Amino acid sequence: MWGCVAPPQSVTDLSTETEIKVNIEDPVDFCRRLSILNPVILSDRHFEDNYLLDFPDQKLRSSQSLLRIRFAAGRHFLTYKGAPLPQGIFKIREELETTVENAEILLQVLDRIGMRVCFRYQKYRREFSVGEIHVTVDETPIGNYAEFEGSESGIRELAEKMSIAEGQFLRSSYYSLYLEHCREKGKTPEFMIY
Numbered sequence: 084m085w086g087c088v089a090p091p092q093s094v095t096d097l098s099t100e101t102e103i104k105v106n107i108e109d110p111v112d113f114c115r116r117l118s119i120l121n122p123v124i125l126s127d128r129h130f131e132d133n134y135l136l137d138f139p140d141q142k143l144r145s146s147q148s149l150l151r152i153r154f155a156a157g158r159h160f161l162t163y164k165g166a167p168l169p170q171g172i173f174k175i176r177e178e179l180e181t182t183v184e185n186a187e188i189l190l191q192v193l194d195r196i197g198m199r200v201c202f203r204y205q206k207y208r209r210e211f212s213v214g215e216i217h218v219t220v221d222e223t224p225i226g227n228y229a230e231f232e233g234s235e236s237g238i239r240e241l242a243e244k245m246s247i248a249e250g251q252f253l254r255s256s257y258y259s260l261y262l263e264h265c266r267e268k269g270k271t272p273e274f275m276i277y
Contacts, residue, residue: 100178102232104253110220110227116245122211129156135202136193152186159186173235174254204257204275216241224275225264
């Protein structure tokens with residue numbers, strides 16, 4: 084007989100994500116402004132397709148957690164994100180991510196154990212590094228956003244250099260931004276895809 088036990092955890096198993104989003108008008112102009120800071124280009128503009136999965140009882144959504152499979156420029160990622168801390172201007176949460184060889188098969192595996200795609204969203208993304216801050220520039224079907232991820236002090240410093248006020252910081256996920264967009268436009272929410 085075999086029983087279930089929790090997987091071993093070490094300090095290196097745990098990762099905390101600290102990030103904010105900012106609504107931007109023009110991604111090209113934003114990248115031009117960012118270029119003054121001599122960023123390292125991590126990836127050129129590429130297409131991403133993201134699938135959020137949950138159980139039929141919406142166990143993950145109700146706990147404000149998520150499981151995501153991402154297809155990005157020929158690479159595939161599986162990501163778990165825990166519930167964000169409830170307060171503050173930064174979105175801070177546990178994040179565990181790994182590459183996977185075949186995301187299409189992984190989607191089938193998760194389907195077989197009862198998980199379903201509850202939300203799908205697409206975007207075009209560019210990625211940069213400015214010091215310790217990871218910057219992404221996203222073009223989505225509902226608008227353009229930049230994300231800053233790193234330490235709170237590093238995010239504040241970079242935002243100040245780019246003349247972005249803390250009042251512009253967003254903690255919202257793409258799912259919640261999409262729902263807000265649909266409410267404003269009087270649309271029935273489906274998937275955020277092109």
